[in-house]
Amino acid sequence: MNITTQDRTALKAYFVSNSIPTQRNFADLIDGMLNLKEDGLAKPAGSPLSIEASGDGDTSQKRAINFYNSFGNNDPDWVLSLKPRSDPGVPTSGREGFSIGNSAGHSRLFIDKTSGNVGIGTVSPGVKLEVDGDIRSGNALISDNPHGVAHAAFSHKDQGTSTGYALLQYSDGTTYLNAPTGKSVRFRINNADKMRLTSNGNVGIGTNAPVAKLQVVGGAIMPSAGNNSTAGIMFPENAGGGSSDKGWIRYYARSGENMTLELGTANDTTDHIALVPSGNVGIGTNNPTKAKLVVSSNGLNNVEKGQHYYIGKGGTGSSIRFELCNAIWAEGDIACVTLRAFSDARIKNVIGTSDGARDLDTMNRLQVTDYTYIDAVQNGDQPHKKLIAQEVRSVYPSAIHASADFVPNIYTMSAAIAHDGDRTLAITLKKDHGLAIGDTVRLMDGEEIRDLKVLDVPHGKRFMVESDTAPEKVFVYGSLVDDFLTIDYDAIAMLNVSATQELARRCQDQEARIEKLEGEVAWLKKT
Helix, strand or coil, X not given: CCCXXXXXXXXXXXXXXXXXXXXXXXXXXXXXXXXXXXXXXECCCCCCCEECCEECCCCCCEEEEEECCCCCCCCCXXXXXXXXXXXXXXXXXXXXXXXXXCCCCCXXXXXXXXXXXXXXXXXXXXXXXXXXXXXXXXXXXEECCCCCCCEEEEEEHHHCCCCCCCEEEECCCCEEECCCCCCCEEXXXXXXXXXXECCCCCEEECCCCCCCCEEECCCCCXXXXXXXXXXXXXXXXXXXXXXXXXXXXXXXXXXXXXEEEEEEEECCCCCEEEECCCCCEXXXXXXXXXXXXXECCCCCCCCCCCCEEECCCCCHHHCCCCCCCCCEEECCEEECCCCCCCCXXXXXXXCCCCCHHHHHHHHHHCCCEEECCCCHHHHCCCCEEECCHHHHHHHCHHHEEEEEEECCCCCEECCEEEECCCCEEEEECCCCCCCCCCCEEEEEECCEXXXXXXXXXXXXXXXXXXXXXXXXXXXXXXXXXXEEEEECHHHHHHHHHHHHHHHHHHHHHHHHHHHHHHHHHHHHHHC
């Protein structure tokens, strides 16, 4: 800074005894003093010292005080100014406020005139305190280094590196919680660890040393309940390299308080195992009500075309014992090495020997029928030569058992579906459905099989059920009947044994008569 005015010593020399100051002397004196009008400094009586900032126009920075370490320097070290520039190179970019900055016009500390917001390193603070750069308080460091301006990081001052930060957020909102190599991330309440993520990626809840990817100690894991892909425990898809293979464990209500714990696998709609509170187990069905073990269609253990299930295959040591009537209900074939039935006399009340003649008559009245199944998808389209339960019941009723099951008496795709947005689904078919209010109908929707109550029947081709979802289409399988008939083929086989024995006795009688007649004929020929 170039100062050309006279100092005090020179000025005092102008005004000594017996000397008359010149005009130049008075000019030097005036130039060496502050002028209230021209120099922007005033101290009226009763008022504080006032300073008027200087600058170009109303929009440019106006400086009030320059601070120098030495007037020998060309530029000041610090500048107190009004309207500091947001861009030092643009004179008209002044911001209304008070600033402490450098001679180049860069503000170091700024207070916004209107909002009172404080900016450090910025003249556009959007909050009460905004800092353009790192912040450190004690050992805590908030920084965008070394990640760059697109990130904000929080860390200990000794860990403020690209790998040692604690919390990092990217400009797109992605947030990272981090620990340095070999360290863990710990979640605490009341200064005690509640959850820990270790350096190997294991998560421990209730333990500080988890030995698996998730270990829970001192509590339970509670997944959500429901019969869909967002509930329960889901396993990775196609784990064996297949296509559309899935696995899950789910817990859900079938109706009311009737619950099912389901262990399922799929790329077929019914490939699963279900456990229900009664202890029943379902393979290929989620509603095993018929017996302790119900095997349905293309379920687990389906080893070859034709629905053959191998249970207890091998020697006597690998058998399975079931002690209830209908211990196994299978909608496919059952294949095994041997099939043994309890038949010890000590467990029976013997009524008497069967009437062979009557059994033969019964056998003769049984009609063997050729047929195929309506549900060819589940049962195949091959022809069968067997008995019809309704016909057997009229001849040999003790060989027939009735239970509840679904029959394919509708077996068609929906023509139209409408959902009321609440809980009612209306289904329209191209043919009559034969349903009544209160019936239970089986619907197939993609991977899900649902058994629903019929709420209303507007007409013969339309019915309504309760449903939270609105599928585009459903396959209507059929209704639940309480007189689904099964045949005890063991009883038929034993009837056949008795009838065959009757035939054998008759043959023996005939042979005896023939032998007698042949003897008589031979005697007559001799006489």
